[in-house]
Amino acid sequence: GPADAWWSNAVVYQIYPRSFADSDADGVGDLQGISERLDYLAQLGVDVIWLSPVYPSPHDDNGYDISDYQDIGPLFGTLADFDRLLAAVHERGMKLVMDLVVNHTSDEHPWFTASRDGGPDGPMRDWYIWRPPREGMRAGTPGAEPNNWGSFFSGPAWTYDERSGEYYLHLFSRKQPDLNWENPQVRQAVSAMMRWWLERGADGFRMDVVNLLSKAPGLPDGPVPEGARYGDGSAHYICGPRIHEYLAEMHREVFAGHPRPLLTVGEMPGVTVEEARLFTDPARREVDMVFQFEHVGLDHGPGGKFDIRPLRLTDLKASLGRWQTGLGDTGWNSLYFSNHDQPRIISRFGDDSPAYRDRSAKLLATVLHLHRGTPYVYQGEELGMANAPFATIDDFRDIESLNHYRHQLAHGADEQQVLAGLRARGRDNARTPMQWDATDNAGFTAGTPWIAVNPDHKHVNAKAQLADPDSVFHYYRRLIDLRHTEPAVTHGDFHMLHPDHEQLYAFTRHDRERGTELLVLANFGPAELTVDLPAVWENSDTLIANLPATSPLTSTYTLRPWEARVHRRR
Numbered sequence: 001g002p003a004d005a006w007w008s009n010a011v012v013y014q015i016y017p018r019s020f021a022d023s024d025a026d027g028v029g030d031l032q033g034i035s036e037r038l039d040y041l042a043q044l045g046v047d048v049i050w051l052s053p054v055y056p057s058p059h060d061d062n063g064y065d066i067s068d069y070q071d072i073g074p075l076f077g078t079l080a081d082f083d084r085l086l087a088a089v090h091e092r093g094m095k096l097v098m099d100l101v102v103n104h105t106s107d108e109h110p111w112f113t114a115s116r117d118g119g120p121d122g123p124m125r126d127w128y129i130w131r132p133p134r135e136g137m138r139a140g141t142p143g144a145e146p147n148n149w150g151s152f153f154s155g156p157a158w159t160y161d162e163r164s165g166e167y168y169l170h171l172f173s174r175k176q177p178d179l180n181w182e183n184p185q186v187r188q189a190v191s192a193m194m195r196w197w198l199e200r201g202a203d204g205f206r207m208d209v210v211n212l213l214s215k216a217p218g219l220p221d222g223p224v225p226e227g228a229r230y231g232d233g234s235a236h237y238i239c240g241p242r243i244h245e246y247l248a249e250m251h252r253e254v255f256a257g258h259p260r261p262l263l264t265v266g267e268m269p270g271v272t273v274e275e276a277r278l279f280t281d282p283a284r285r286e287v288d289m290v291f292q293f294e295h296v297g298l299d300h301g302p303g304g305k306f307d308i309r310p311l312r313l314t315d316l317k318a319s320l321g322r323w324q325t326g327l328g329d330t331g332w333n334s335l336y337f338s339n340h341d342q343p344r345i346i347s348r349f350g351d352d353s354p355a356y357r358d359r360s361a362k363l364l365a366t367v368l369h370l371h372r373g374t375p376y377v378y379q380g381e382e383l384g385m386a387n388a389p390f391a392t393i394d395d396f397r398d399i400e401s402l403n404h405y406r407h408q409l410a411h412g413a414d415e416q417q418v419l420a421g422l423r424a425r426g427r428d429n430a431r432t433p434m435q436w437d438a439t440d441n442a443g444f445t446a447g448t449p450w451i452a453v454n455p456d457h458k459h460v461n462a463k464a465q466l467a468d469p470d471s472v473f474h475y476y477r478r479l480i481d482l483r484h485t486e487p488a489v490t491h492g493d494f495h496m497l498h499p500d501h502e503q504l505y506a507f508t509r510h511d512r513e514r515g516t517e518l519l520v521l522a523n524f525g526p527a528e529l530t531v532d533l534p535a536v537w538e539n540s541d542t543l544i545a546n547l548p549a550t551s552p553l554t555s556t557y558t559l560r561p562w563e564a565r566v567h568r569r570r
């Protein structure tokens with residue numbers, strides 16, 4: 001089962017190459033920049049690096065719109081730079097996982113230009129999803145789209161091609177047309193491309209929105225949410241009718257019998273625990289693990305991600321706890337709070353005020369890393385990087401934020417309210433440059449960064465934290481080490497304590513085979529909290545904690561603001 005897989009005690013580090021390290025002063029990070037920083041990652045102790053897309057791309061969505069799957073984009077370097085990076089990663093005993101974006105391509109990919117320019121009868125037409133206008137409607141007019149689906153990036157999910165009189169589907173931007181996975185030629189081309197990267201030495205794939213590949217036949221309209229202009233088509237493309245067939249076929253064609261240990265993780269918005277059990281059941285041979293979205297949607301209001309609602313700790317515990325149990329015997333969890341699409345976690349679930357930012361960063365890390373599954377660290381998370389102080393719309397770069405702003409204002413929304421949503425939830429919060437040191441531009445670039453550096457880099461940066469044994473960096477290093485050395489972290493059963501408590505996140509991990517048990521206590525907030533403890537924990541050892549203990553554990557213990565502790569008994 002997964003608990004025996006090579007990755008069962010691995011920790012993955014995500015690099016967003018645009019924002020990691022710029023070696024040639026063009027203001028955008030690159031592969032050579034990554035190569036120069038590998039010792040930092042080796043020191044942190046991570047096992048696997050996941051690279052967000054580095055392929056040729058017009059960068060409408062920062063590389064998630066790919067125009068050539070088998071090359072490196074000139075912004076990032078060359079295939080020779082990639083080979084050097086991969087060799088250097090392998091030399092340090094780490095692995096490198098590529099981002100696989102095959103729900104859609106760029107509209108500048110030759111597959112799409114051939115599909116579009118060949119017209120309705122052209123040989124490549126069926127590689128994408130083309131449809132005539134809605135019956136009785138004049139093409140190109142509002143409402144004439146083939147169905148009512150909205151795109152993830154505001155506006156309709158269809159764009160009209162005047163020359164052929166048809167529309168193409170794009171669940172994301174109009175420059176990200178969806179591939180037609182019903183077409184076996186598409187599937188074969190994708191498999192061949194994946195094999196090519198594995199032969200080059202890549203160690204697996206993170207698969208972008210891979211549960212959206214199969215669309216329901218007929219592409220039916222979706223319900224229109226209160227106050228919305230477009231329908232929600234998700235029931236017709238999330239885990240659609242052929243999705244398990246496609247992933248099992250991909251596994252057979254690409255991964256089966258591969259001689260090297262690989263890792264596959266499917267990014268799956270809207271996936272349920274029940275579906276995730278199927279996707280990650282090793283006997284079904286689909287993917288090793290999935291990224292689910294439930295816990296990062298708990299603070300979304302009815303208006304969606306930019307509609308800010310505070311998190312209730314009981315909701316977070318109920319959600320993560322259900323996933324722990326649901327994938328406890330079959331399947332495997334991915335554990336993440338942060339990635340390039342999410343705001344910074346200390347600004348969201350923690351407390352980024354000067355008094356508590358480091359302590360809450362360590363608390364969040366403790367809670368996440370002590371769950372069962374594979375933890376993912378997003379660049380800068382290990383320094384406790386926070387959301388950026390974006391002032392006006394000119395400070396934002398992300399297509400999702402810019403489109404949302406434009407659409408909201410066009411429909412009469414209040415600008416300050418829209419900006420408040422973007423500041424709290426915009427993806428650019430995760431995309432400000434990595435903070436290497438206190439110099440101007442944080443040591444990220446000698447040029448002008450493509451997005452402003454967070455001014456807090458003067459005191460929050462890697463150089464300062466490497467020199468401080470109490471830093472967030474060294475705390476992450478110790479957590480990662482713990483996963484490598486304490487089997488209960490990898491294998492222990494998960495048991496939630498006090499599920500109804502609004503301030504305490506507490507659980508145990510019981511390794512029955514070795515007779516070890518861990519107790520995790522985390523005080524989510526700025527108030528002290530006295531907890532009652534079962535007698536068995538009296539005088540147990542501290543395994544890791546973000547504060548020195550005030551006293552040995554007895555039948556009660558008072559946790560200070562944002563205090564997190566892990567105790568062990570045998």
Ligand code: TEU
Binds near residue numbers: 269
């Ligand atoms: O994201 C998919 C996704 O569903 C969301 O996280 C999305 O980014 C957005 O926040 C919805 O509000 C993946 C990639 O991680 C993301 O960067 C890409 O923009 C997207 O797919 C399209 O490739």
